[in-house]
């Protein structure tokens with residue numbers, strides 16, 4: 249794991265947006281299209297605000313959520329909704345959003361179709377994920393039913409997750425999909441998450457799902 253510390257969240261947003269844009273530009277020099285994975289939650293918003301103004305050929309970039317709360321895009325809790333509002337704007341307005349949601353279907357019915365739809369777009373060029381203070385990442389939550397399956401190296405690409413206490417079911421990219429990204433970044437802020445990250449290192453991923461990704465990741469932290 250690489251650990252990158254910033255003086256504050258604003259510096260982090262600028263630094264991280266710059267790194268992601270550089271890595272996407274490099275990917276676009278090699279291939280027709282690049283695939284960027286980004287999380288929902290509150291931490292990445294400022295990164296999106298800077299990244300959406302980056303100079304790159306956004307019309308050749310596909311953007312996929314790392315996971316999705318099972319809500320239509322117009323719903324306030326939809327990750328695709330957040331991404332559409334904060335990232336797919338300004339220069340990035342021409343990027344292509346790949347939704348991880350199918351209306352009028354359950355996550356269980358939709359997951360195999362979503363897996364099929366994203367398979368031809370893989371591998372991920374750049375993945376950005378968040379982490380909760382409980383050490384979850386994407387929608388890989390500690391002790392969630394189905395977590396073991398989602399951590400398997402041959403798991404389906406997209407899995408349904410029903411997490412106790414969460415207001416809606418979710419779908420998530422499998423751990424191996426995120427791990428196989430050419431570049432993998434974790435963005436976190438605050439002392440509690442830094443402490444959670446330290447606890448997660450070397451832990452069983454069933455208890456600390458972020459641990460499944462840390463070997464290959466650069467963690468970006470600001471107070």
Ligand SMILES: O=C(O)[C@H](O)[C@@H](O)[C@H](O)[C@H](O)COP(=O)(O)O
Pocket residue numbers: 287288289290291292314315316317327377378379380384385386387
């Ligand atoms: O849809 C989601 O909730 C996420 O993708 C999730 O994994 C998120 O990244 C973490 O919960 C951190 O969220 P915060 O940035 O809001 O703390």
